[in-house]
Amino acid sequence: MSEPLSRRLFAEALGTALLLATVIGSGIMGERLSAGNAALALLGNTLPTGAILVVLILIFGPVSGAHHNPAVSLACALRGELKWPEFALYAAAQVSGGILGVFAAHAMFGLPILQISVHARTGPGQWFAEGVATFGLMLAVFGCAARAPQAVAYAVGLYITAAYWFTASTSFANPAVTIARSLSDTFAGIAPGGAPAFIAAQFVGMLAALAAARQLWPPPAHTGP
Numbered sequence: 001m002s003e004p005l006s007r008r009l010f011a012e013a014l015g016t017a018l019l020l021a022t023v024i025g026s027g028i029m030g031e032r033l034s035a036g037n038a039a040l041a042l043l044g045n046t047l048p049t050g051a052i053l054v055v056l057i058l059i060f061g062p063v064s065g066a067h068h069n070p071a072v073s074l075a076c077a078l079r080g081e082l083k084w085p086e087f088a089l090y091a092a093a094q095v096s097g098g099i100l101g102v103f104a105a106h107a108m109f110g111l112p113i114l115q116i117s118v119h120a121r122t123g124p125g126q127w128f129a130e131g132v133a134t135f136g137l138m139l140a141v142f143g144c145a146a147r148a149p150q151a152v153a154y155a156v157g158l159y160i161t162a163a164y165w166f167t168a169s170t171s172f173a174n175p176a177v178t179i180a181r182s183l184s185d186t187f188a189g190i191a192p193g194g195a196p197a198f199i200a201a202q203f204v205g206m207l208a209a210l211a212a213a214r215q216l217w218p219p220p221a222h223t224g225p
Helices: 005-033 038-064 070-078 084-108 124-147 151-168 173-180 190-217
Strands: none
Touching: 005 038, 005 173, 038 151, 070 084, 070 124, 070 173, 070 190, 084 151, 084 173, 124 151, 124 190, 173 190
């Protein structure tokens, strides 16, 4: 990318912060306004998350690629689209930005800034769901990048909106999001003990999508001497 690395890292940190502020804040608001209706609270969490992803990719895509997700950044490194030292810095910016976004959401709703979630999310079904969620997310990214790059923002936002409802885990699909959500004892939180398995499943899903994408959208063959 032509943008300086410092600008790209700032975009990744800021974008991930806004993403987590939306995920946590909409979860808090949804739970407060739903009068105990879990489905309504989840819907209130889902729609803002899908919407903010479209906005973030549109505004930060031209700067940093708008990964906001270490799984996406790792895939780019594996595909030779991001240097390995840059991947490490991207991931650090994403995780730190996500944590700041969680803190911002807590501050907006008058909650203690520092929290540890006790919301248990675990078990083979949820781990498999995270693999499926991340697999589908990465296919959306790879497919649009190969055939319809102008549609990436909309495809990602719509996919996550759908995956909130068809996966047992509500589709974290993002290691930075998983880490940050472990620091919020609110509707969207995850107990820290459940986070490592979620993250492992997310990377497995990403690798599976990377293999599938090579079959579906192979790079153009080189010609010439």
